[in-house]
Each structure stands twice: as C-alpha cells, then as structure tokens.
Amino acid sequence: MKWRERATRNVQIWDSCAKEYEESIVCGHPEIVRYEAFENDLVDSILFHVIKLRMRKITLIDLGCGSGRFHVRYGAKTTHPDNVPTADRQALCRLQSGRPDLQYDSLLDRHLQAVFGVDFSEAMLRLAAEKLCCESGLGTVLENRLFLDRGLAQEFIPAFPVDYPVVICMINTIGIFQGVEGAIALLRHIRDLVEPHGGIGIISALRQERINPYALCNYESTMNVSGQPKWLEAENGKIYGKGYDIRPERHKLSLFNESYVDACVYDAQGRVVEERLRFHRIPEKVRYVQETGHIHTYSDYYSKWYSREELCEMCDLEWGGAHQWVPAERVDRLRGQMGQIVLLGDPDIARLVCMKGGSAS
Numbered sequence: 585m586k587w588r589e590r591a592t593r594n595v596q597i598w599d600s601c602a603k604e605y606e607e608s609i610v611c612g613h614p615e616i617v618r619y620e621a622f623e624n625d626l627v628d629s630i631l632f633h634v635i636k637l638r639m640r641k642i643t644l645i646d647l648g649c650g651s652g653r654f655h656v657r658y659g660a661k662t663t664h665p666d667n668v669p670t671a672d673r674q675a676l677c678r679l680q681s682g683r684p685d686l687q688y689d690s691l692l693d694r695h696l697q698a699v700f701g702v703d704f705s706e707a708m709l710r711l712a713a714e715k716l717c718c719e720s721g722l723g724t725v726l727e728n729r730l731f732l733d734r735g736l737a738q739e740f741i742p743a744f745p746v747d748y749p750v751v752i753c754m755i756n757t758i759g760i761f762q763g764v765e766g767a768i769a770l771l772r773h774i775r776d777l778v779e780p781h782g783g784i785g786i787i788s789a790l791r792q793e794r795i796n797p798y799a800l801c802n803y804e805s806t807m808n809v810s811g812q813p814k815w816l817e818a819e820n821g822k823i824y825g826k827g828y829d830i831r832p833e834r835h836k837l838s839l840f841n842e843s844y845v846d847a848c849v850y851d852a853q854g855r856v857v858e859e860r861l862r863f864h865r866i867p868e869k870v871r872y873v874q875e876t877g878h879i880h881t882y883s884d885y886y887s888k889w890y891s892r893e894e895l896c897e898m899c900d901l902e903w904g905g906a907h908q909w910v911p912a913e914r915v916d917r918l919r920g921q922m923g924q925i926v927l928l929g930d931p932d933i934a935r936l937v938c939m940k941g942g943s944a945s
C-alpha cells in the first residue's frame with residue numbers, strides 16, 4: 585500500500601486518540617515529558633544559533649505538529665502580555681508564570697517571522713487551537729504569526745515566502761509517517777523546503793536500540809492511547825482491540841521495566857469489563873519488536889523506531905552528505921537517552937549542535 589493511502593486510513597486513528605494523546609503522552613508519561621523538554625531546549629538553542637550566526641528572519645515549520653506544543657511555546661515567547669487584549673492577558677500570564685522558558689523574548693520576537701504547523705488530524709488541530717485560544721491567551725496571534733494547517737506533512741507548502749526556514753519533525757513523528765515510504769517522502773520534502781533557502785531541518789526520532797526498555801514501558805503505560813501492544817497477552821487469554829479502553833494502573837518507568845502491567849479494561853460505553861487485568865510480555869514477540877523496530881497494537885496503531893543505520897540510509901538517499909546524525913544523549917546526557925537527532929542542511933548550525941555535550945555512544 586502506498587503511503588498516501590495509508591495516510592487516509594491513519595487519520596481516523598489520530599482523530600480518535602487526540603485527547604488521550606494529549607493527556608497521557610504530551611502531559612503524561614514522565615519519560616516522554618522529559619524527552620519533550622529536551623527537544624524544546626534543543627529547538628530553542630537552534631533558533632538562537634540561527635539568529636546569532638545568520639541574522640535572518642526565521643520561519644519555523646512543524647511537520648506533524650499534533651496538539652501545537654511548539655506553537656504554544658513560541659507564541660508565548662514572542663508575545664508580550666501588554667500586547668494582547670485584556671481578556672487574554674490573564675491566561676497568557678498564567679501560562680508564563682513560573683516558566684522562565686516561556687517568558688517574552690524580544691530577540692526571538694524580532695527574528696521569528698512565523699510558525700507554521702501542519703497535521704492531517706482535525707481533532708489534533710482543534711486541540712492545538714483550543715490550547716492557543718483558551719488556555720494560553722494567544723488567540724489574536726493565531727492567523728497572525730502562528731498558523732495551523734490541515735494536510736499531509738509530506739506536501740505542506742507555507743502560505744507565504746520564507747527567508748530562513750527551520751523545519752522540525754519531533755518526538756518520532758517520522759516513525760508514524762506511514763512507513764519507510766512516508767518517511768522518505770518526508771525527507772525529500774524537507775529538502776525541497778530547506779535547501780533553496782540554506783535553512784535547516786531537524787528530525788528527532790526514537791532509537792530502535794532503545795526499544796527495551798523505553799518503548800516497551802512507554803507503550804505499556806499508554807494503552808489508553810494506542811491500544812494493546814502485540815507483544816502483550818492478557819492473563820485471561822483475550823485480545824482487547826478497537827473499541828476497548830485499557831487504562832494501566834500507573835506509568836511504567838524504564839528503570840523498573842517489569843515484564844507485566846496491570847490495567848483496568850472498559851468497553852466502548854465506558855463500562856468496566858475487567859477491573860484489574862494483568863498483561864504479560866511474550867518474549868519472542870518482544871524480541872521481534874527489538875529486532876525490527878516495528879511497534880504494532882491490536883487497535884491498528886503502528887509506529888517504527890528506526891535504527892541509526894536505517895535512518896542514515898534514508899537521509900543518504902535523499903540528502904547525500906548534507907546531513908549529520910547525533911545521538912540525543914550526546915546533546916543531553918540525562919534526557920536524551922532514547923533518541924537520535926538528524927540535522928539536515930546548514931552545516932554550520934548542525935556543527936554547533938553536535939559539538940555540545942559529552943561523548944557519543
């Protein structure tokens with residue numbers, strides 16, 4: 585099946601899990617939240633390197649923007665509370681209070697021309713718009729500096745000309761972009777967006793080598809989002825596919841990595857089906873996931889954790905030598921353990937990012 589056909593089928597999966605994704609992943613699992621915090625700091629530092637070195641107007645383009653994490657972040661950093669209507673000011677101040685990383689930054693305000701985000705899921709975009717307008721007091725900035733578009737990331741074209749594009753695709757979004765074909769189409773499209781302007785593309789992906797323990801614990805903790813992973817079997821021998829809501833009792837952390845997880849199972853009407861059911865790992869299925877990087881669940885969710893070799897091979901194919909791979913833990917030893925970063929284009933900026941931190945693994 586071609587990646588576009590897969591995308592058409594995938595929309596429904598993302599539409600139906602948008603709210604759970606926001607609650608259990610973006611604001612939920614501690615290790616994912618920690619990795620996202622690392623990505624936030626990474627993008628901040630890249631924007632500042634670009635401002636310092638290039639002195640150009642930046643357009644940030646977020647491919648597969650989901651619930652608008654980067655829109656909220658850069659909306660807050662480039663909007664002074666005095667410049668929003670009184671009705672929004674309280675929400676913006678509440679968002680920024682106690683968050684030094686979300687304070688107004690005049691340098692960024694001067695250089696960040698626009699933030700575009702594209703996602704094929706209407707439900708995700710609705711969440712993003714709600715977060716911006718209701719929770720963050722940034723409604724007047726939406727459609728002004730912040731833009732949300734519905735469409736395919738592999739085909740997105742910003743609505744007006746850009747000077748220096750920074751194109752991002754974060755938290756393993758490349759791994760859910762409809763298989764290798766969709767990922768290659770993504771890399772090709774980033775090249776079309778970035779290369780003519782001498783800009784930079786940033787891919788943050790999760791590493792196949794870190795499936796055990798990270799992916800195992802993450803997916804076992806968030807079955808309410810993506811469903812029962814195929815490496816788990818329920819103690820009662822039943823399979824809980826689409827239509828069931830499986831709520832694990834707690835977040836599993838990679839440090840503990842138990843071979844089971846306890847969860848409450850609900851049916852589509854919200855009635856309890858199993859109050860406390862234990863799911864066990866099936867060793868040969870765990871081995872398959874580790875060896876291939878393919879994550880499948882019984883609710884048709886699919887994600888791929890690429891190995892370094894696979895990711896670099898795809899980048900070689902689409903970008904030739906113009907890319908740099910770096911293990912995320914080299915940039916951030918504590919928070920980057922499960923990830924890998926690929927920097928596409930502008931070699932000076934890429935070098936600055938790669939130089940940071942300790943030694944590579």
Ligand SMILES: C[S@@+](CC[C@H](N)C(=O)[O-])C[C@H]1O[C@@H](n2cnc3c(N)ncnc32)[C@H](O)[C@@H]1O
Nearest residue numbers: 598648649650653703704705708736737754755
């Ligand atoms: C992991 S979530 C995004 C998280 C977001 N990038 C972040 O950093 O917070 C992946 C998103 O990609 C979207 N998506 C998947 N395939 C897509 C495609 N081909 N084009 C556009 N969006 C896509 C999904 O709807 C989902 O919102």
